[in-house]
Amino acid sequence: MYKRPNVLLIMTDQQRWDTLGCYGNKAIETANLDWLASEGTVFTSAYSSTPSCTPARASLMTGMDPWNTGILGMGRGQGPMKGLENTLPEQLAGAGYHTQGVGKMHFHPQRSLFGFHHTVLDESGREDEPGFVSDYRRWFEQNKTGDYGFTDHGIDWNSWMARPYHAPEFLHPTNWTVNESIRFIQNRDPGKPFFLKMSFARPHSPYDAPAFYYDIYEKKDIPKPLIGEWSAMHHVEKDAASPDAWRGKRSDGEIRRARIGYYGNIHHIDLQIGRLLMYLKKIGQLDHTLILFTSDHGDMMGDHHLWRKTYAYEGSAHIPLIVKLPKAMEGALVERSNAPVCLQDIMPTILDAAGVPIPDSVDGRSLLPLIRGESTPWREFVHGEHSTCYSELQEMQYVTDGRWKYIWFPRIGTEQLFDLASDPGECVDLATDEDHSVELNRWRDKLVAVLAERNAGLTEQGALVCQAGKPPIVSPKYEGMCIR
Structure with missing residues (x-):
């Protein structure tokens, strides 16, 4: 046994x-x-x-x-x-x-x-x-x-x-x-x-x-x-x-x-x-x-x-x-x-x-x-996120496989890309580097695919939608958890 x-x-x-x-x-x-x-x-x-x-x-x-x-x-x-x-x-x-x-x-x-x-x-x-x-x-x-x-x-x-x-x-x-x-x-x-x-x-x-x-x-x-x-x-x-x-x-x-x-x-x-x-x-x-x-x-x-x-x-x-x-x-x-x-x-x-x-x-x-x-x-990859807490500058969504990391800031509509293999301290942001545009698009698409399933206004026609001035994103699952 x-x-x-x-x-x-x-x-x-x-x-x-x-x-x-x-x-x-x-x-x-x-x-x-x-x-x-x-x-x-x-x-x-x-x-x-x-x-x-x-x-x-x-x-x-x-x-x-x-x-x-x-x-x-x-x-x-x-x-x-x-x-x-x-x-x-x-x-x-x-x-x-x-x-x-x-x-x-x-x-x-x-x-x-x-x-x-x-x-x-x-x-x-x-x-x-x-x-x-x-x-x-x-x-x-x-x-x-x-x-x-x-x-x-x-x-x-x-x-x-x-x-x-x-x-x-x-x-x-x-x-x-x-x-x-x-x-x-x-x-x-x-x-x-x-x-x-x-x-x-x-x-x-x-x-x-x-x-x-x-x-x-x-x-x-x-x-x-x-x-x-x-x-x-x-x-x-x-x-x-x-x-x-x-x-x-x-x-x-x-x-x-x-x-x-x-x-x-x-x-x-x-x-x-x-x-x-x-x-x-x-x-x-x-x-x-x-x-x-x-x-x-x-x-x-x-x-x-x-x-x-x-x-x-x-x-x-x-x-x-x-x-x-x-x-x-x-x-x-x-x-x-x-x-x-x-x-x-x-x-x-x-x-x-x-x-x-x-x-x-x-x-x-x-x-x-x-x-x-x-x-x-x-x-x-792992998908992560956090709502606005200290400032709207800080609300984020990210995806990473431990080798690359893509970050999107929904309230200000900006993004970052890091090559963790060569830059584990995330000191060089590659999001605006033309040589890494293919990698940027690849990882952005991964985040879009995750968020599109929510139907929460975070994506539209395969693109991320800036949340500036919009109400906070709230999961519909929370109310059900609280009732239980």
């Missing part, structure tokens, strides 16, 4: 793809995740189809494309994550799994379970309903060692500012997330396999790494921002003046400190992940556990004078994805895959590995054939 594996889904918040040693970063120390990568498969062309928290997590939870979850971003016309059905934890719970969510969920209402038997929450500063207090914040207040609060570092939740953590390290939300995850494994139903989604609130700002980690990167030579020849449009002093700026150049020292705090947070997370892996090994469950590591989206970190997320650019949309199969499923595995994959593929991968039927509502595909090196038809 097939014994279903435990499933550990590790998710960070706002971690760009190039901040792990296994993705080629020589400055950062991520020993535990690099070990996980050496034992599994690294997906080098994984993308977030809607690179901001709510829509990305909705696609991960359901395996559905953004148009079908009904959430196209966190901007105009878009709603919160509610009414989800046929979710990953729901399917696993129905198949006999003990399911638990720890950390950041971004559900609405915030105590919704969406198939989890239980959740223990760290929602950072989000308080969507009167009286809501996250489990982490309640624990922090009960265990702090002095007269201070959990935001007394003085940094906002979307700021570029950085500094060492202001409280003892044991109070940091990263430690708490792993503590609660280990507590769940200790207290789980021993007669069932478990599904644990361990969801960290970092390295998303505040960039508040504990002093030990902050000091490491303060002494290191870490990568500087990538600045393209087209990036001057985002060098806007008025916008940069905001403590939570979405664009604009801060001083070199401020940018470096942001990256120091961000790298330190990732190093901290890696060591805490190591604690959980050691515990699983100690109790004899590591070899019986399917482990996946990913993030909901990235962080521009000053690249092209941009901050935060929601963009089609590599720093925002390109995410890490590592899959390690349980020992019983191991064999001739592919170490690295450059197939274009996305968050929608995580749910069917887990269900496939667990021997659980995949609902018809799922748009993503199981990654197991890619991991095993099987000859299988695969998508040619």
Whole structure:
């Protein structure tokens, strides 16, 4: 009889793809995740189809494309994550799994379970309903060692500012997330396999790494921002003046400190992940556990004078994805895959590995054939989008196969083309280069074909239609999700 594996889904918040040693970063120390990568498969062309928290997590939870979850971003016309059905934890719970969510969920209402038997929450500063207090914040207040609060570092939740953590390290939300995850494994139903989604609130700002980690990167030579020849449009002093700026150049020292705090947070997370892996090994469950590591989206970190997320650019949309199969499923595995994959593929991968039927509502595909090196038809590209959030300049649609990337800005009617093979930093925009007009038309046509199926006024007679001055695009699927 097939014994279903435990499933550990590790998710960070706002971690760009190039901040792990296994993705080629020589400055950062991520020993535990690099070990996980050496034992599994690294997906080098994984993308977030809607690179901001709510829509990305909705696609991960359901395996559905953004148009079908009904959430196209966190901007105009878009709603919160509610009414989800046929979710990953729901399917696993129905198949006999003990399911638990720890950390950041971004559900609405915030105590919704969406198939989890239980959740223990760290929602950072989000308080969507009167009286809501996250489990982490309640624990922090009960265990702090002095007269201070959990935001007394003085940094906002979307700021570029950085500094060492202001409280003892044991109070940091990263430690708490792993503590609660280990507590769940200790207290789980021993007669069932478990599904644990361990969801960290970092390295998303505040960039508040504990002093030990902050000091490491303060002494290191870490990568500087990538600045393209087209990036001057985002060098806007008025916008940069905001403590939570979405664009604009801060001083070199401020940018470096942001990256120091961000790298330190990732190093901290890696060591805490190591604690959980050691515990699983100690109790004899590591070899019986399917482990996946990913993030909901990235962080521009000053690249092209941009901050935060929601963009089609590599720093925002390109995410890490590592899959390690349980020992019983191991064999001739592919170490690295450059197939274009996305968050929608995580749910069917887990269900496939667990021997659980995949609902018809799922748009993503199981990654197991890619991991095993099987000859299988695969998508040619990933399509992504995001509604207006910070500015109409930022609303976008994109298509990429990890080799080329085409971006369209619906509200201003402009486009960009990047050759990621020769220009992975997207510093040279080829959209106006006559020598690349054939490539431009080829990729524009791919986006037109995707959007034409929606019949939402984004295309007409095979061409893209500028949305300047028009109401926000809203998926008709969202209302149905909310009714459910």
